[in-house]
Amino acid sequence: MRRTRKKTHRKKRGALGPKKQSSLRPPSTGRQYFRLTPKHQETWDSIGHVITRIRDRVPLSKAAKEFGIAPDVVVALGRPALRKRNGRYVATRNDHLLRMVNTLTVKGKEVHATRDSRQASLVGGHWAAVQRYLQTGDDSALLKFKGVKVTDASGKRHGFLTNIEELNRLASAGVLSFESMYAGGQR
Secondary structure: OOOOOOOOOOOOOEOOEOOOOOOOOOOOOHHHHHHOOHHHHHHHHHHHHHHHHHHOOOOHHHHHHHOOOOHHHHHHHOHHHEEEEOOEEEEOOOOOOOEEEEEEEOOEEEEEEEOOHHHHHHHHHHHHHHHHHHHHOOOHHHHOOOOOEEEOOOOOEEEEOOOHHHHHHHHHOOOOOHHHHOHHHHO
16 A cells, blocks of 8 residues: 655745735746836836946945835845855856847837846947037047947847937937936836
């Protein structure tokens, strides 16, 4: 005669530990990101910003406070981008967390998902060059982006807009405000 064991169900530990369960899971594609609620999209965007601030050598607790997010949530969801050194969390040199970025391309302003912090920084550098040109008329920083392309999460490459006439046209139409560089501003 064969004995059968009764199966016991154990509670699985969530991303935030045994007591706190979060419905937010790290998205890995733009489609998953846009399925999140606006509140969870904002939380995920904040995690990326906190990781960037930690790279600037701001402590986790202070960076998390700047963006109104709990440090344990940043650690739980941003774990691949963090390492513990001497008892403190530091950010890795680069990471593969999903970021939604507004990219100013030859086709206009588009939102792209990227899974490379270096690509997100490249987009940020382009926006800084555009703003510098619009504020001062100095296009030297903008010329560095001529022929440069950013790669999105699906591997597609998109060229940056560097045409001065087109930038002037978009600026006079009010499309290139400082706030327009943030993907979250389009909700």
